[in-house]
Amino acid sequence: xxxVAQSPRYKIIEKRQSVAFWCNPIxxxxxxxxxxxxxxxxxxxxxQFQNNGVVDDSQLPKDRFSAERLKGVDSTLKxxxxxxxxxxxxxCASSPFRGPISGANVxxxxxxxxxxxx
Amino acid sequence: GQQLxxxxxxxxxxxxxxxxxxxxxxxxxxxxxxxxxxPGEGPVLLIALYKAGELTSNGRLTAQFGITRKDSFLxxxxxxxSDVGIYFCAGQYSNYQLIWGAGTKLIIKP
Numbered sequence: 662x663x664x665v666a667q668s669p670r671y672k673i674i675e676k677r678q679s680v681a682f683w684c685n686p687i688x689x690x691x692x693x694x695x696x697x698x699x700x701x702x703x704x705x706x707x708x709q710f711q712n713n714g715v716v717d718d719s720q721l722p723k724d725r726f727s728a729e730r731l732k733g734v735d736s737t738l739k740x741x742x743x744x745x746x747x748x749x750x751x752x753c754a755s756s757p758f759r760g761p762i763s764g765a766n767v768x769x770x771x772x773x774x775x776x777x778x779x
Numbered sequence: 780g781q782q783l784x785x786x787x788x789x790x791x792x793x794x795x796x797x798x799x800x801x802x803x804x805x806x807x808x809x810x811x812x813x814x815x816x817x818p819g820e821g822p823v824l825l826i827a828l829y830k831a832g833e834l835t836s837n838g839r840l841t842a843q844f845g846i847t848r849k850d851s852f853l854x855x856x857x858x859x860x861s862d863v864g865i866y867f868c869a870g871q872y873s874n875y876q877l878i879w880g881a882g883t884k885l886i887i888k889p
Contacts, residue, residue, distance in 0.1 A: 665821070692875075701881075701882075702881055702882070703785075703867055703869075703879035703880055703881050703882055704822070704867075704879050705879075706877070717876070752821050752822075754821070767812065767824055767827055768812075768824070768877070769824070770814075770821030770822050770823070771821050772819070772820050772821050773819075773820070773821050
């Protein structure tokens with residue numbers, strides 16, 4: 662099966678500019694995640710979608726970050742305006758959702774989009 | 780936010796050596812996952828553990844789900860150069876929320 666597709670792979674912008682990242686999950690995967698990974702750290706969840714509804718966006722800086730998953734398939738993450746501390750890799754992941762079954766929710770990650778804010 | 784304590788932070792090893800790393804938490808998890816991340820790539824799943832006490836192997840990798848459900852261990856036997864990378868543990872709650880460790884960076888001595 663095709664993996665999780667993300668674009669662009671790299672983006673360099675100046676602070677206060679805007680940027681958007683796109684993710685196409687594995688076909689049939691109901692759950693989609695956006696993670697932020699700062700150099701030297703583990704991934705930090707920004708937002709989790711179940712189909713086209715938001716399950717968890719408690720760590721999303723909503724004053725500048727927004728995400729949508731129209732039609733429950735691909736998703737876009739936007740940052741506006743960007744700050745220096747937003748420099749990171751933005752990882753998209755997807756997983757099937759089969760309810761409360763052991764082992765049902767293993768995540769598959771895309772290669773990530775590396776953002777540099779100058 | 781909640782965190783896992785993953786150790787060591789980094790390891791310098793000789794090719795052929797065995798490697799051990801672990802994650803501990805004050806929380807109980809339903810699932811433990813071990814991922815490996817190479818430069819410029821997203822994390823790739825190595826092993827998933829679903830039951831307390833479970834011991835699972837994937838080639839030269841062996842991972843265990845701690846009996847208390849608060850810890851997990853990953854061992855790599857006879858390390859080779861392609862084992863280089865960052866290894867992450869992640870604990871999953873019953874509501875599917877994932878908590879990630881900070882990673883263990885594996886470096887092979889030349």
